[in-house]
Amino acid sequence: AGLQDSLDRKLFGQHLVHKVIVKAVKGFLNNTNPKKPLALSLHGWTGTGKNFVSKIIAESIYKRGLKSKYVHQFVATLHFPHADNINLYKDQLQSWIRGNVTLCPRSLFIFDEMDKMHAGLIDSIKPFLDYYELLNGVSYRKAMFIFLSNAGAEKITEVALDFWRKGRMREDIQLTDIQNALSVSVFNNKNSGFWHSTLIDRNLIDYFVPFLPLEYKHVKMCVRVEIESRGYAVDEDILSRIADEMTYFPREERIYSDKGCKTVYAKLDYYYDF
DSSP states (O other), rough: OHHHOOOOOOOOHHHHHHHHHHHHHHHHHOOOOOOOOOEEEEESSOOOOOOOOHHHHHHHTTTTTGTTTTTTEEEEHHHSSOGGGHHHHHHHHHHHHHHHHOOOOEEEEEEOOGGGSSSSTTTGGGGHHHSSBBBBBBOOTTEEEEEEESSSSSHHHHHHHHHHHHHHOGGOOHHHHHHHHHHHHHHHHHEEEEETOOHHHTOOOOEEOOOOOOOOOOOOOHHHHHHHHHHOOOOOOHHHHHHSSEEEEEEETTTTEETTTTTTTHHHHHHHHH
């Protein structure tokens, strides 16, 4: 219930995400005997809510959210910066996952910047995501893996733009309109971290979750919620000015914010004397 409520109140313009995340996470947590760990791959442009949603998931499961000792975050450019060390990274990653799942079967692993991860590295965790009852005496079936990536964002925008140009509602976009094309796009993208990955090949990713590009009205929603969360009265003029300052694409139509809601919070400091 907390997960559903948080998504309803804080995440805008992402009806597909609402639908998939609640169904997937709830179903997995309620399953006393899952056949494999839960693996979610979140895709979309920067600022559309991928990190935000992984934070909400963590907060809905663990008392301390992202600060919980059972939640483990990896950032490709920080934790795996050098291509020359890929074999060392593979060993370290396997060891880290093995050790933490041994301590807590319900561990959560979040991999950020998958589009900057060296090809082949993520395949080192394939055994942990597969349908094994035990691996060296350890069960990984209750663990959760979330991958965040910009890869596939062009494909998602293509579908959204096609709907817009045909005069169809954004909310009419279905998962089936995007998911297959998205997984193929990510699999064949050399900069996706999933390039020719066995995780995709073996269907070990349970859901490819598309984050649609955000429109002007969604940016305004982000601004409003942030102002309210800081305890200030909403000034509609300032709200519109901040949304107007964002840049939008494609160049002709100017429908989607190219940074999503990413810089909204910094811009607020300029207008309000916090």
